Amino acid sequence: MKRRVFIASAAAAGMGLGAATVAHAQVADLNDAINKAGRQRMLSQRASKAYLALVQKVESRNAQQVLDRSIALFERQLGELKAFAPSPAIRATYESLETAWGAFRNELTDAAPSKEEAAxxxxxxxxxxxxxNQGTGQYEAASGKPVGKLVNIAGRQRMLSQRMAKFYLATAMQIDPAASTAEIGKSRTEFVSALEVLRNAPEATAQIxxxxxxxxxxxxxxNRGLQRLEGAGASPALMSDVxxxxxxxxxxxxxxxxxxxxIKT
Known part of the structure; x- marks a missing residue:
């Protein structure tokens, strides 16, 4: 029997990331499209992170909410981005994403979390x-404006945060630990570099x-939590911190x- 996923209530609650996440029922403009398209990248990694946490009984209640809300928001935004697509090429990307998402979603929800399923x-x-990521790049290209690139870079930081946490939990489970550790390192380097780009961009406001x-x-x-895995191994407390x-x-x-x-420029 499938685990129950509270899609309706999760959609209403959003991700718990503030009003900006759930403010628009549809895509408002190309900047908003880049934002939402980039958020889909993050949700793929966030859902996996939550699943791995559930397997290891880390932040179990929180992890279940994160998983349910990530699934709900991904599906809502998928429909919005597909409907907004300004070209056949972008629409085709989201049709392919819909297929890939279906297989991924089934794996997330078809059975109780286990190490075998986690892999x-x-x-x-x-x-x-x-x-x-392909869809985000296509929307950025359709924008053709410098701020579109910054929206993409900033949005990718969300994904990297979840990707590092996911691979931390994968390493703790010994799911291809060498590759998982390498992925953390690559994401760490990119994240730090992108922070500098965002900070030094002429478009950066005082609030940003x-x-x-x-x-x-x-x-x-x-980052301190990520590094502690490399030295002392993973404990429930350390995994919870990450x-x-x-x-x-x-x-x-x-x-x-x-x-x-x-920013409208």
Whole structure:
């Protein structure tokens, strides 16, 4: 029997990332499309992270809410982005994403979380992430404006926060630990570099820079947790710290992405 996923209530509640996440029922403009398309990348990694947490009984209640809300928001935004698609090529990307998402969603919800299922979840999220990233790039190209690139970069930071936490939990479960550790390292390098780009962009407002100061502080805490896995191994307390700090970092970067998407130039 399928686990019950509270899609309707989750859709109403949003992701717990603030009003900006659920403010628009439809895509408002190309900046908003880039924001939402980029958020789909993040949700693929966030859903996997939550699933791995459930397998290891880390933040179980929180993880179940994160999983349910991620599924609901992904499906809502998928419909919005497909409907808004300004070209056949973009529409085709979202049709392919719909197929990949269906397989991934089934793996997330068809059975009780287990280590065997977790390895398949991590494998299936790869196709979803790749197509979501492709769609984000296509929307950025359709925009053709410098701010569109910044919305994409800021939005990608959300995904990287979840990707690092996901691979942290995968390493703790010994799901291809060498590759998982390498992926954390690659994501860490990209995340730090992108923070500099966002901070130094001419379009960065005082409010954006203020949020990035908060991101710096949260990143230090999150990164410390990631590094502790490499030294002392994973304990439930350490995994909980990484899970929670990844959610906090995500919330900040979601606000930064929203602020960049509101710039009209």
């Amino acid at each position: 398949r979840v991590v494998k299936l999220d790869t196709a979803v992430l790749a197509l979501a 820079r203020q949020e990035l100061v908060l991101a710096d502080a949260q990143w230090l805490f999150f 899970f929670v700090s990844s959610e906090n970092l995500l919330a900040i970067m979601d606000r930064v992405t929203g602020l960049y998407s509101e």
